[in-house]
Amino acid sequence: AIQMTQSPSSLSASVGDRVTITCRASQAIRSDLGWYQQKPGKAPNLLIYGTSTLQSGVPSRFSGSGSGTEFTLTISSLQPEDFATYYCLQDYNYPRTFGQGTTVEVK
Amino acid sequence: EVQLVESGGGLALPGGSLRLSCVVSGFSFSNYWMAWVRQAPGQGPEWVANIKGDGSKESYLDSVKGRFTISRDNAKNSLYLELNSLRAEDTAVYYCARDANYQDNRIYYDVYDIWGPGTKVTVS
Numbered sequence: 501a502i503q504m505t506q507s508p509s510s511l512s513a514s515v516g517d518r519v520t521i522t523c524r525a526s527q528a529i530r531s532d533l534g535w536y537q538q539k540p541g542k543a544p545n546l547l548i549y550g551t552s553t554l555q556s557g558v559p560s561r562f563s564g565s566g567s568g569t570e571f572t573l574t575i576s577s578l579q580p581e582d583f584a585t586y587y588c589l590q591d592y593n594y595p596r597t598f599g600q601g602t603t604v605e606v607k
Numbered sequence: 608e609v610q611l612v613e614s615g616g617g618l619a620l621p622g623g624s625l626r627l628s629c630v631v632s633g634f635s636f637s638n639y640w641m642a643w644v645r646q647a648p649g650q651g652p653e654w655v656a657n658i659k660g661d662g663s664k665e666s667y668l669d670s671v672k673g674r675f676t677i678s679r680d681n682a683k684n685s686l687y688l689e690l691n692s693l694r695a696e697d698t699a700v701y702y703c704a705r706d707a708n709y710q711d712n713r714i715y716y717d718v719y720d721i722w723g724p725g726t727k728v729t730v731s
Contacts, residue, residue: 542724544652544722553709555720594671596654598651600651
């Protein structure tokens, strides 16, 4: 199975900060990478698919980049509703695998 | 309104069984692959299984192969997950999710775009 490794596992930030989360795949996965946001007690929510395409309704402060084995999720100006845990997910092959998550906390 | 609602979770003994259900509304169920994703306490999500819209193809996580069975009844807009030979490590919230193909620049990507609220399974 492809291993997805996220870094950092957590970070502290303030409203208005630029936040960057990295996801590395154990083998090349083309651009078959999505990002999900999860808030406590809720199901994950799709933010980005195909590495960089925003899901409908997702604010433009979210962006994704990368290819092959290294991918990045960036929040350009952190908003109060963005404090959550973020997961990458590869859809290159089965089994689908998630990263272990990055929790964005209030500084 | 698009909605997925899981049920059937609960407490089971090691070696026991449970049957999870997910009732879907608001979209053409038979046109979509569907998936089960679980999340153990304090852990990230883990993909468990998926099934094609007509039920003709399934895939499973290796650790559940032979113990779990995914199925669907398109006439009832329902997805199921049969859990047998349960282990403590199967303890998790189980989510059903719509497994959709999104196109971008003529490339298709597999996404989980609609999720249920989850049903909790405890094996102890």
